[in-house]
Amino acid sequence: AQTVTQSQPEMSVQEAETVTLSCTYDTSESNYYLFWYKQPPSRQMILVIRQEAYKQQNATENRFSVNFQKAAKSFSLKISDSQLGDTAMYFCAPWGGTYKYIFGTGTRLKVLA
């Protein structure tokens, strides 16, 4: 069974600063993917970044990057140069071969002007 833990229910960051959201997971799959999704106040789920577990290189997508530690089963999200539009709930989600996405409880991020 897969489990996901996001230990930071709420975080805040000043505009233009950097913030890191943490996620740990457990999975019995050998080949899997990891995702960060963002849910702004509109409640539309938006893919932020994905990481293939077989790749050692950390994924980067503009201001968003991950720190993937496979042995530790850790998958943190770093947001650089935070913008007001980054204010949202952020969900970590591993995906294995079972066609099920298991989501963490989320981290509510507020970017302060």
Next chain:
Amino acid sequence: DGGITQSPKYLFRKEGQNVTLSCEQNLNHDAMYWYRQDPGQGLRLIYYSQIVNDFQKGDIAEGYSVSREKKESFPLTVTSAQKNPTAFYLCASSVGPEAFFGQGTRLTVV
């Protein structure tokens, strides 16, 4: 435009009534999912379907039912057996590892 459409956006149900939430996708995805979202609990999987005419229970299937008669459609029925149905419901579809989400339906029991 390709995407996932959930309707209605807001739905009100009287206690003891069944209600059906619609989810349609034109992305030609095989897999579809229903999630429930409550404050502080993230997204919990209700049902998922990997292929037409087949579906599996997720973690909180009690009080819900689904059908998958067509590839593009995966309706969710909230039955009177669901004791606390007030929540936000999200439908998703995928081909491979990436999921695409609808805009959700807010169900309120009155």
